Amino acid sequence: MKYLHSMVRVRDIDQSLRFFCDGLGLKETRRMESAAGKFTLIYLAAPETPDAEVELTYNWDSSEDYGSARNFGHLAFQVQDIYATCAHLQAMGYTINRPPRDGHMAFVRSPDLISVELLQDGHLAPQEPWASMPNIGVW
Numbered sequence: 001m002k003y004l005h006s007m008v009r010v011r012d013i014d015q016s017l018r019f020f021c022d023g024l025g026l027k028e029t030r031r032m033e034s035a036a037g038k039f040t041l042i043y044l045a046a047p048e049t050p051d052a053e054v055e056l057t058y059n060w061d062s063s064e065d066y067g068s069a070r071n072f073g074h075l076a077f078q079v080q081d082i083y084a085t086c087a088h089l090q091a092m093g094y095t096i097n098r099p100p101r102d103g104h105m106a107f108v109r110s111p112d113l114i115s116v117e118l119l120q121d122g123h124l125a126p127q128e129p130w131a132s133m134p135n136i137g138v139w
Helices: 013-023 081-091
Strands: 005-010 027-034 040-045 051-058 075-079 096-098 105-107 117-120
Touching: 005 013, 013 027, 013 040, 013 051, 081 096, 081 105, 081 117
Parallel strands: 005 051, 075 117
Antiparallel strands: 027 040, 040 051, 096 105, 105 117
16 A cells, blocks of 8 residues: 545645745646646645655635535644754744744644644754644634
């Protein structure tokens, strides 16, 4: 058996690519558009694990309410420097819902409210301002 991908529905391709590619550093591996089905599929992967993909599904002209995405669970990515990754995302205007107080784990949400867990490769010593930041919202 081989793991292929996880699929998440998105409302705005540009906003989603800004978050996943510009914010998290994933790379687009391929894209498929179906005029008959009225959808676009965009596959993304981390450079270090190109075989494990995230499929972004954009349904054209859909007004479906995807909810808060809490029923999905979350995506998880290992990062080389959780503080730098969180600072980068925060500078882009994203809320760090669960700051990396312990130097190991953080949560942020995509523009489509998809919960994304960031896990430090190893552990970093607690650092401010992260160590004393409160949780914000849900993740």
